[in-house]
Amino acid sequence: xxxxxxxxxxxxxxxxxxxxxxxxxxxxxxxxxxxxxxxxxxxxxxxxxxxxxxxxxxxxxxxxxxxxxxxxxxxxxxxxxxxxxxxxxxxxxxxxxxxxxxxxxxxxxxxxxxxxxxxxxxxxxxxxxxxxxxxxxxxxxxxxxxxxxxxxxxxxxxxxxxxxxxxxxxxxxxxxxxxxxxxxxxxxxxxxxxxxxxxxxxxxxxxxxxxxxxxxxxxxxxxxxxxxxxxxxxxxxxxxxxxxxxxxxxxxxxxxxxxxxxxxxxxxxxxxxxxxxxxxxxxxxxxxxxxxxxxxxxxxxxxxxxxxxxxxx
Amino acid sequence: xxxxxxxxxxxxxxxxxxxxxxxxxxxxxxxxxxxxxxxxxxxxxxxxxxxxxxxxxxxxxxxxxxxxxxxxxxxxxxxxxxxxxxxxxxxxxxxxxxxxxxxxxxxxxxxxxxxxxxxxxxxxxxxxxxxxxxxxxxxxxxxxxxxxxxxxxxxxxxxxxxxxxxxxxxxxxxxxxxxxxxxxxxxxxxxxxxxxxxxxxxxxxxxxxxxxxxxxxxxxxxxxxxxxxxxxxxxxxxxxxxxxxxxxxxxxxxxxxxxxxxxxxxxxxxxxxxxx
Numbered sequence: 001x002x003x004x005x006x007x008x009x010x011x012x013x014x015x016x017x018x019x020x021x022x023x024x025x026x027x028x029x030x031x032x033x034x035x036x037x038x039x040x041x042x043x044x045x046x047x048x049x050x051x052x053x054x055x056x057x058x059x060x061x062x063x064x065x066x067x068x069x070x071x072x073x074x075x076x077x078x079x080x081x082x083x084x085x086x087x088x089x090x091x092x093x094x095x096x097x098x099x100x101x102x103x104x105x106x107x108x109x110x111x112x113x114x115x116x117x118x119x120x121x122x123x124x125x126x127x128x129x130x131x132x133x134x135x136x137x138x139x140x141x142x143x144x145x146x147x148x149x150x151x152x153x154x155x156x157x158x159x160x161x162x163x164x165x166x167x168x169x170x171x172x173x174x175x176x177x178x179x180x181x182x183x184x185x186x187x188x189x190x191x192x193x194x195x196x197x198x199x200x201x202x203x204x205x206x207x208x209x210x211x212x213x214x215x216x217x218x219x220x221x222x223x224x225x226x227x228x229x230x231x232x233x234x235x236x237x238x239x240x241x242x243x244x245x246x247x248x249x250x251x252x253x254x255x256x257x258x259x260x261x262x263x264x265x266x267x268x269x270x271x272x273x274x275x276x277x278x279x280x281x282x283x284x285x286x287x288x289x290x291x292x293x294x295x296x297x298x299x300x301x302x303x304x305x306x307x308x309x310x311x312x313x
Numbered sequence: 314x315x316x317x318x319x320x321x322x323x324x325x326x327x328x329x330x331x332x333x334x335x336x337x338x339x340x341x342x343x344x345x346x347x348x349x350x351x352x353x354x355x356x357x358x359x360x361x362x363x364x365x366x367x368x369x370x371x372x373x374x375x376x377x378x379x380x381x382x383x384x385x386x387x388x389x390x391x392x393x394x395x396x397x398x399x400x401x402x403x404x405x406x407x408x409x410x411x412x413x414x415x416x417x418x419x420x421x422x423x424x425x426x427x428x429x430x431x432x433x434x435x436x437x438x439x440x441x442x443x444x445x446x447x448x449x450x451x452x453x454x455x456x457x458x459x460x461x462x463x464x465x466x467x468x469x470x471x472x473x474x475x476x477x478x479x480x481x482x483x484x485x486x487x488x489x490x491x492x493x494x495x496x497x498x499x500x501x502x503x504x505x506x507x508x509x510x511x512x513x514x515x516x517x518x519x520x521x522x523x524x525x526x527x528x529x530x531x532x533x534x535x536x537x538x539x540x541x542x543x544x545x546x547x548x549x550x551x552x553x554x555x556x557x558x559x560x561x562x563x564x565x566x567x568x569x570x571x572x573x574x575x576x577x578x579x580x581x582x583x584x585x586x587x588x589x
Binding site for chain 2: 059061065068071072089092094098100
């Protein structure tokens, strides 16, 4: 199967350009990574509305907060591992507690910064951001969805965290596909089991769906592009209608999508769940493909998890 | 603008408010509130362009309390300038109050942004000042920082940013009372020489006696007239100023006066025979 490949960070770049043209109040900040994050596309087109804050993530978030108080819509941009970790207190106390209209873009999420090693792989960003009141957490699955998520974040009032990836990944959604913050997209219907995935690994879930179909297993595939607010209705419908769930993410399972889905299920509909993701460990350097195989993030791993969870039904 | 004599009278009431409200709360931060009484009173009654009964007036100057624990002094000058009834000050730190132990913009109109985790206010003031410049407006951003707070690295990031973007509508005020929770600032983690540090970061530095209302008035004026770079007023103050047994005692950073201490404090502020 031949499929177009683009990194989701490109979607962010296009989304910023779209927002920039539509709304003069949209501004972009970066912390010395503008070329990597694609915020330099915005900087080239709207130089008066782009501000490099230097290698100072905490100050960048505070500056963005002040800009929002002045009626602007700032997108504070850098690697996810730095902004979500180093500037967490600024995001918590200044942005979320005050419920400010600040957008935070975390690039190089998951294993996509592979070669840089564990220091640069954002695996805890989802957990760190989703625990914050007032925050929205968006993890687009491909470049098209990344553009839509960026635009949607710019058009909603309040704090948003967006996660993007470095590596080119399959572009499998369509421009016309529906996208709304907080509403999961069911990509494949199914009755035996549900795979709930977030980010580029959704494509692996689709590949798993095909492999499972050839084994006679009907798997529902849900693209959970919004981790917060979580589409609990879609999760509970999947639980009640298919009786078993596998989550898949390029992030720590603890506190990540796996944890989030489990929180919903144990309260309302306890059913067997298996989780594909990073299992409480730091990774190492390697290409994203190598790391996906070594740490169990491929379609094959999802298939294995599906068979395991179905045996527990 | 109020006369200097009137400002000094208001300062007395603000000092009394601080000890009354922290005493009623049974906790809070009187020391670093008392040191900033003149700076805050002069700012709210003589310098800032604001409308206490129209807290969302877009043209207002903004005040950011980076040292959020000093909110008793902020609440007092807000109440006394008409943001809310003075009686409400006694609800400080009580469950259900709008006057949170550290200021919350979600509960109290007039608080620009919630604060309490140190080191963050100047970045916010910078961002606001930048937005103001983009909007081609001329209102100003004021930010009060503690001296111990300057140990936070983010403050120095923000100091760089304000100078880099030449934000001359930013006025930082450092409450240089020389004490922090664990003791002398210079013993805990030295910050001197402050003037040279800020100057070398390309700020216009104004030094003043922060407990002298007249000096603070002219310091704010000088800051406002300074163009091309941000200004900082490094104001030498006395922690616990105005209450003899609190002055220069680190222990009064975060401790409330009991009833007897409150009475003694009020006697000192107003004189025994006057209103207490």
